[in-house]
Amino acid sequence: MFKKLVSPTLKELFIQEMEGMILSGELPIGEKLPPERELAGKMQISRSVVNDGIAEMARKGFLEIIPRQGTYVADFHRNGTLDILVSIMSYNGGRLPRDEIRSILELRGVLMKFSLESAIPRLTKESLVQLTDQCQAFHQAATPEAAAASIYEFDHMLSGFSGNTLLPLFFCSFKVPITVLWERYFMRHGMEGMHKRNMDLLKHMEQQDIMAAKQVIDDSIRSTISGSTEIYTT
Template identity: 45%
Template structure:
């Protein structure tokens, strides 16, 4: 039996986590001005380099707005934040997405998955494309591990976004991989893999048939069921 080496979070990571937690909890409200870098460094007993690089990373995510010669302010991260915000929200909630974010992610998946199947059924799917999707389904049949099943389901759907021919679709899909896989694993833990496996099989049948209406209906029914039906995945 092997054990992985333990790693200690860097001071920068701890600094970022501390500030983000205060923002997400509301202790630092939107529009609030942070102390200067020097003051933050003194209060948190870290170097100004740690503070400077941490602020830069949080500004990149959309948590903070740096106004030259004015100061650093808490940004309206739900309006201007990038997909990294999802990971920060998960971290703040102990690795779990709140119900609102889960619903938002599933609504997003309906949009992008339906877009992908519409684009794919508008043309003839090739034998090689079918084989790649079938491979994901076949691998799923060989495992009952929730994490592996979820990763295969993610790979299947991510491949659909790539096959749509839209350059940005797979890039956007990839940005939410961690949350997608986590929710998929929770689904399998609660309900088993049978319904997910059947869904991906049936979706492939409709893609082969070029039946846009039925493919879209399958996607909408499956994901809506995870929000409001018998297979909800809220914590």
């Protein structure tokens, strides 16, 4: 019932502070960081903490380490990993800025339509039953969190039926931001609209109608970006 409380490590605090400075613009893209020894002294932590933290931020794409030159703030939107999205959400109190929301939704639309194109010709009676069962699980979800997890699983399951071995990995990579956006959607607009979307998709899948199924996704994404079911923070 109660969770164990765990304090952040110095490395986590260092990364949190540095990422906040980058995301706020206090450390702009292209800025050269002070030497590790100087950073450690100013922040009153060990040099090993700084070294480990910088390595982690470089892995994410926040920083670029150039041998014999120094460490620079990287163009993280262009060259970062998906971990950047989680950091942006943490910095914004669990929220994503408008541009990131739109970008995620547009990309999700592309991935979903590719899933449909690839999966529909390969669907078997068994896979259709699994998708139908997942739709039913979504319809029975009692909370926005449960509904978000269920609808993500439906989309992820569909990607698995595509036959493309990398497509499910792409969906997994976006799991955290996507489920956060789904939760926001269900808190604002309820679950019936998405249940109808699922039923329409299933109908078109059973009929092997790829174009109609893709149109369902187009309409849903368009409405969520700028229509009656938008999810931007006002």
